[in-house]
Amino acid sequence: MAQRLDYLKESASQTAGPYVHIGCMPNFSGISIYGGDLGTTMKTGPVTGQEIKITGVVHDGVGAPVRDAMIELWQADAAGLYPSANEARGNPDPNFTGFGRSPGDPVTGEFVFETVKPGRVPFRDGRLQAPHATLWIVARGINIGLHTRLYFEDETEANSEDPILTRIEHQSRVPTLLAKKTGEAQYRFDIHLQGPKETIFFDM
Amino acid sequence: MSENSTNGGYIARDWTRQPAAYTPGYKTTVKRSPQAALLSFPTTLSEETSPVFGHGIIGELDNDLIHNFAKPGESAIGPRIIVYGRVLDETGRPVPGALLEFWQANAGGRYRHAKEGYIAPLDPNFGGCGRMITDENGSYEFRTIQPGPYPWPNGMNDWRPAHIHFSIFGHGFAQRLITQMYFEGDPLIPLCPIARVLNDQRAIDDLTAPLDMNRTVPMDARAYKFDIVLRGRRQTYFENRKEGL
Numbered sequence: 411m412a413q414r415l416d417y418l419k420e421s422a423s424q425t426a427g428p429y430v431h432i433g434c435m436p437n438f439s440g441i442s443i444y445g446g447d448l449g450t451t452m453k454t455g456p457v458t459g460q461e462i463k464i465t466g467v468v469h470d471g472v473g474a475p476v477r478d479a480m481i482e483l484w485q486a487d488a489a490g491l492y493p494s495a496n497e498a499r500g501n502p503d504p505n506f507t508g509f510g511r512s513p514g515d516p517v518t519g520e521f522v523f524e525t526v527k528p529g530r531v532p533f534r535d536g537r538l539q540a541p542h543a544t545l546w547i548v549a550r551g552i553n554i555g556l557h558t559r560l561y562f563e564d565e566t567e568a569n570s571e572d573p574i575l576t577r578i579e580h581q582s583r584v585p586t587l588l589a590k591k592t593g594e595a596q597y598r599f600d601i602h603l604q605g606p607k608e609t610i611f612f613d614m
Numbered sequence: 615m616s617e618n619s620t621n622g623g624y625i626a627r628d629w630t631r632q633p634a635a636y637t638p639g640y641k642t643t644v645k646r647s648p649q650a651a652l653l654s655f656p657t658t659l660s661e662e663t664s665p666v667f668g669h670g671i672i673g674e675l676d677n678d679l680i681h682n683f684a685k686p687g688e689s690a691i692g693p694r695i696i697v698y699g700r701v702l703d704e705t706g707r708p709v710p711g712a713l714l715e716f717w718q719a720n721a722g723g724r725y726r727h728a729k730e731g732y733i734a735p736l737d738p739n740f741g742g743c744g745r746m747i748t749d750e751n752g753s754y755e756f757r758t759i760q761p762g763p764y765p766w767p768n769g770m771n772d773w774r775p776a777h778i779h780f781s782i783f784g785h786g787f788a789q790r791l792i793t794q795m796y797f798e799g800d801p802l803i804p805l806c807p808i809a810r811v812l813n814d815q816r817a818i819d820d821l822t823a824p825l826d827m828n829r830t831v832p833m834d835a836r837a838y839k840f841d842i843v844l845r846g847r848r849q850t851y852f853e854n855r856k857e858g859l
């Protein structure tokens with residue numbers, strides 16, 4: 411026997427269950443204890459960059475909308491800076507939180523984010539990544555939060571040199587990560603948990 | 615970008631301790647589980663940063679579920695408990711400034727939710743949610759009532775052990791976690807299809823809070839300890855080494 415390495419083990423994930431909104435978006439659930447739900451507003455004042463709206467629906471393996479999900483979005487500001495305590499590269503837009511939370515609509519399952527088009531953020535080796543947002547999806551029946559990325563279909567040039575998009579083995583699946591432009595400053599990003607249109611999910 | 619701004623990135627997740635997506639004993643996972651392999655990449659700034667939640671968002675009663683929804687002078691019904699613990703990372707370092715959000719059923723096992731169908735009564739003085747930010751030692755503490763077990767539609771007679779749901783934000787989005795705390799000695803834990811999505815008994819034990827009589831407040835509330843471990847960052851000796859894949 412050798413000595414033991416003193417690492418701890420990450421706590422195991424358990425499903426957020428059907429009532430995740432009680433804990434994470436209580437006002438949405440009709441419980442008014444806090445001033446408002448976190449992540450409902452990503453812009454706290456005039457922001458720099460292009461303001462955009464992203465909508466979408468999470469679909470299950472039979473194509474039905476998942477109505478009890480909570481979707482979180484985390485992204486850089488228009489200059490590619492994260493509004494995070496460990497952002498060491500500069501001062502992010504003070505009126506932009508970078509963090510959004512949306513419940514699925516109780517009837518349609520649609521989620522909505524009013525945000526700005528993110529700037530480009532460097533990869534580990536310094537190459538620039540294409541503009542993207544990190545999405546995290548939890549719901550009843552999801553044992554561990556699903557992590558994916560939203561890229562923009564109209565960023566053709568940046569996407570073609572993105573260090574992650576270009577390294578995906580099954581290039582036919584890359585479109586599952588591209589938000590479609592549906593109007594001026596409007597994007598659509600549907601997520602498929604399972605099946606032929608299954609979204610790429612990440613282990614990062 | 616300065617080379618050490620990414621440090622060594624987050625340590626790869628130990629998937630042997632995490633649940634698979636497809637666990638048919640918990641039936642809802644069958645059509646909500648991705649079938650393709652997850653795509654693995656080392657973390658980038660997008661996963662090594664995280665939103666900042668200041669102590670300013672926390673209201674006076676946010677960590678007191680016995681009173682935060684109760685009418686003035688009243689309190690929630692049920693066994694009064696204190697839940698306390700620390701948020702650490704895999705290297706054993708405390709995670710200060712972590713936002714914890716928690717939610718639970720009332721003492722009868724019923725949630726305050728439009729879609730809740732269990733016949734147990736609502737407690738007019740219990741909302742069922744609270745939140746807290748860890749201090750400089752990664753410590754947190756809140757008061758609540760012990761939730762009741764409840765039946766749920768899955769198998770013909772499945773009951774959830776008493777549990778409290780936790781959502782945790784650490785310092786990087788790679789650490790984002792939602793989990794559940796169970797109570798030491800609950801005979802429903804080994805029967806529960808949701809606890810059993812973990813096929814490592816140690817992982818279940820690590821989600822089970824022991825009774826701590828030393829932290830119990832006599833004639834008031836029993837105490838349970840629940841520590842949470844988030845992913846850790848790799849330590850890099852050569853901080854200025856050019857990092858590649």
Ligand SMILES: [Fe+3]
Binds near residue numbers: 427719774777779
């Ligand atoms: Fe529950």
